[in-house]
Amino acid sequence: MKTEDFNYELPEELIAQTPALKRDQSRLMVLDKKTGAIEHRHFADIIDYLDENDVLVLNDTKVIPARIFGIKEKTEALIEVLLLKEKEDNVWECLTKPAKRVHKDTVISFGNGLLKAKCISEKEDGIREFQLCYEGILLEILDRLGEMPLPPYIHEKLKDKNRYQTVYAKNYGSAAAPTAGLHFTEELLQKIKRKNIQIVTITLHVGLGTFRPVNVEDVTNHKMHSEFYQMSKEVANILNQAKKEKKRIISVGTTSTRTLETIIKKYHQFQECSGWTDIFIYPGYTFEAVDALITNFHLPKSTLLMLVSAFSSKEIILKAYQEAVQKKYRFFSFGDAMFIK
Secondary structure (H helix, E strand, O other): OEHHHHOOOOOHHHEOOOOOOOHHHOEEEEEOOOOOOEEEEEHHHHHHHOOOOEEEEEEOEEEOOOEEEEEEOOOOOEEEEEEEEEEEOOEEEEEEEOHHHOOOOOEEEEOOOOEEEEEEEEOOOOEEEEEEEEOOOHHHHHHHHOEOOOOOOOOOOOOOHHHHOOOOOOEEEEOOOOHHHHHOOHHHHHHHHHOOOEEEEEEEOOOHHHHOOOOOOEHHHOOOOOEEEEEOHHHHHHHHHHHHOOOEEEEEOHHHHHHHHHHHHHHOOOOOEEEEEOOOOOOOOOOOOOOEEEEEOOOOOOHHHHHHHHHOOHHHHHHHHHHHHHOOOOEOOOOOEEEEO
């Protein structure tokens, strides 16, 4: 299976640079995963496609202001660091630019020494491990020094940093937002609850595994980076009961999907657990956990596009994307949504 098979043409002006004025007023493409039939709606209409036999699964991870700019001690070279995940106490795996200037024992100073990072390990693809040194609470320091880690295809400044968080974000730890959830408002979630639809939350801290590009010709040679996930006992019980009663489990986003599929493949049911997943879902994969999926429109040749293609078919998804381009949908993180049922 070739990476190039998941390519498509996208005019640059369709890459959303800013969020929709109101979260739930973004557009919604409703796609039948078997027939390819398409409806065009707005996201607030998602409630029309949900009923009381559904369980909606949200990823409650919260994005940290993980992009920081510092000065390399001795040479004063400007270094950009993106905190990806904490490996152990104050040891972080980071994407570093320019990585060729950062070697073992390099020290980078941020905010005139408010935070210092010493490189303790060099890895491939611009990844470095740093030992962080600071006084106080790291999140408070990052709030002062850091920026929201918007993807590189977004060139506009984000006026309100909360628009790169879901309204239900709770657990800090992500280097990118679970963007399918950005469309929900508090009011819409309340309407869904009033319809007696169960809403549960799990956690997957989004890191390089989700947004790293595929640089190999053969899809099966791509290696995912691992990301941390967590599920509570209460949520596991609700999901197991849903399976027993043949209720639809609707996953909000590819991150929730990967978490649910990781857990059910590992334990053959849902259960209280936490761990690291590097699951890579592409066509040929058999879904066991998820019955329907809310997601955004993804980058060409990305692992996310491969996942949604596995959920339906490559032909149906690429045809739907072609229609989205024709209808001038907005693409990627701040773009419009799909409901694949």
